[in-house]
Amino acid sequence: MPSAVRILVVKLSSLGDVAHAVPAVAALALRYPGAEIDWLVEPPGAPFVAGLPWVSEAVVLDARGALARGARALGSERNRVASRLKARRYDLVVDLQGLLRSSLWTLWSGAARRAGRGRWPWLHVKVPMYDRARTPHAIENTARVVVALGGSAAEGWSEGQRGLAPLAERLRARGEAMAEELGLSPGGYAAGFPMASSEAKSLEPGWLERWPGPPLVLLGDERLAGHRPGRPGVLNLAGTLPLLDSLALALAAGRVVSADTGPGHLAALLGAKALSLHGPTPPWRTGLRGPRASSAGSSCGGCGRKGCSRSRSCLGEAFAAAANAG
Numbered sequence: 412m413p414s415a416v417r418i419l420v421v422k423l424s425s426l427g428d429v430a431h432a433v434p435a436v437a438a439l440a441l442r443y444p445g446a447e448i449d450w451l452v453e454p455p456g457a458p459f460v461a462g463l464p465w466v467s468e469a470v471v472l473d474a475r476g477a478l479a480r481g482a483r484a485l486g487s488e489r490n491r492v493a494s495r496l497k498a499r500r501y502d503l504v505v506d507l508q509g510l511l512r513s514s515l516w517t518l519w520s521g522a523a524r525r526a527g528r529g530r531w532p533w534l535h536v537k538v539p540m541y542d543r544a545r546t547p548h549a550i551e552n553t554a555r556v557v558v559a560l561g562g563s564a565a566e567g568w569s570e571g572q573r574g575l576a577p578l579a580e581r582l583r584a585r586g587e588a589m590a591e592e593l594g595l596s597p598g599g600y601a602a603g604f605p606m607a608s609s610e611a612k613s614l615e616p617g618w619l620e621r622w623p624g625p626p627l628v629l630l631g632d633e634r635l636a637g638h639r640p641g642r643p644g645v646l647n648l649a650g651t652l653p654l655l656d657s658l659a660l661a662l663a664a665g666r667v668v669s670a671d672t673g674p675g676h677l678a679a680l681l682g683a684k685a686l687s688l689h690g691p692t693p694p695w696r697t698g699l700r701g702p703r704a705s706s707a708g709s710s711c712g713g714c715g716r717k718g719c720s721r722s723r724s725c726l727g728e729a730f731a732a733a734a735n736a737g
Contacts (some may be wrong), residue, residue, distance in 0.1 A: 412712060416443055416502040419525070420450045421516050423472060423508060425608060426654075427671020427697070428549075429456040430680050435554040437574055438567025440465040442560060449499065451492070451516060458563065458655050459677060462575045470495065481712065489519070497521035502617055505560070507553050509540045525601035528556050536560060549697055554634075571680075572702065579662060579681040580654065584662030589656065593628075593646065598712045600626040602661045604669035604678075606634050606649070611691055614670045620645050622734040628664070630657045631674060634671035660687075668733075670726075688733060691716055692726035707733045 422432040429452065439530040440448060449468045450460045453475065461469040470492065477488035481526050501522035506514050509528030518526040524537035528591040538555045554564040586709065601624065605614040614676035616629060616638055625644025630637060633650030640647055652660070654674065661667045661678040669675025669684035671692045687699045687706045693713030698706030709725035719725065 415481075416446045417499060418443060418446050418448045419496065419499070419501045419504040419520050419522060420448060420466075420472075421504065421506040421508060421513050422450065422452060422456075422553075423474075423513055424453045424456065424600055427608075427676045428508065428553075428673075429459065430676035431549040431553050431700075433575070433680060434464070434506055434564065434567040435557045435562075436567075437571040438554055438557045438564060439564040440561070441566055441570055442557065443503075450499075450521075451496070455654065455673075458653065459658075462578050464577070464656075466494070472516075492654040493519040493521075506534075507556060509619065513643035517571075526556055526560055528553075528725065546696065548695065548700065550700055575681055582659040582681065583662040583712045585656070586659030586661070588658075589660055590663050595626060595628070595646075597663045598665045600664055601666045601668065602628050602630055602664035602678075602683075604657075604661070604667070604672050604675045604676060606630045606631045607670040607672040610721055612671045612689075614688060614725075614726060617641055618727075618730050619668060622730075624625055628660060630660060630691055633673070646704060686733060688726060688729045689713055690729060691719035693729055 412440045420436055422429055422526050447467045448465055449470050450466050451470045451472055454462045454471055454473050457469045457471045460466055472492050501520055503524045504520045504522035506527030514527055514529055514531045525534050527534050528538055528540050530537055536559055551564050551735050554567055558564055570694055590597045603619040603646050604618055605616050607613045620641050627645045629647045629649050631649045635649035638647055657674055658678055662681055662683050667678050667683045667728040669687050671687055671689050675687050679699035684703040685699055689708040691714050693715055694706035694708040707729050711730045
């Protein structure tokens with residue numbers, strides 16, 4: 412395949428999965444120098460994806476919003492996006508997600524060559540969803556399809572860190588200005604992302620209010636919008652800021668503490684001093700990755716079950732150990 416090609420990457424959601432796909436996209440850019448790479452993504456991740464240096468265009472698919480309006484609206488959204496993709500005449504489409512709903516877009520895109528995770532029969536290049544022999548971190552696992560195309564996961568990580576540096580610097584500068592407007596000293600406060608996609612992975616806001624200490628800014632989605640902090644020195648901005656503004660405040664903070672949640676993964680990838688706390692999710696598989704990132708889990712190491720009956724006690728155990736360690 413010549414280097415001057417058009418490539419479509421499919422990684423729809425979630426924010427954490429989008430973060431884990433960034434090194435794979437960087438590796439793809441190295442594998443096909445000069446290629447024009449678009450990324451098909453759902454609305455929550457689109458502002459971040461649009462700022463990546465390897466991405467020509469973030470093509471937004473609002474399937475969930477359309478589905479809420481009914482089957483006809485969902486069909487119209489599918490047709491709208493499919494027509495837009497076919498007009499781009501992609502040479503290669505790479506599905507980094509591997510689900511049926513993502514892999515179908517390798518067909519609907521009209522691309523001449525299709526690669527992806529999963530064993531879907533319409534793929535020309537395919538890798539299993541998981542490497543069960545090595546059980547690598549989600550970043551390496553996601554990149555395996557790019558490796559199958561001749562790319563390098565290690566080089567993708569290095570290129571990812573290099574390419575993200577200007578975006579991180581811009582966001583950090585924005586966060587410092589926002590912090591000063593809020594009466595906070597840049598680097599002199601902690602930021603918290605307590606809410607995750609499920610209750611089993613979410614932290615109690617009250618835990619963060621006891622540690623890491625004042626002042627503390629709570630960030631994340633609207634589920635905490637009505638939360639009233641239990642002590643002075645806690646500013647609850649959850650549900651009030653766009654994604655990039657939340658990441659900006661996190662990058663300007665002295666420390667970030669998060670659940671196993673998308674904004675925490677993005678902040679870590681961008682270079683925030685970040686710690687994630689894990690109950691049922693294994694840190695070695697979904698822990699934070701970044702130049703100043705770390706993760707802590709329960710003594711069981713993470714059962715990996717979405718319905719873990721001990722999730723609250725496991726999270727509490729991980730939090731207590733991290734708090735005691737400072």
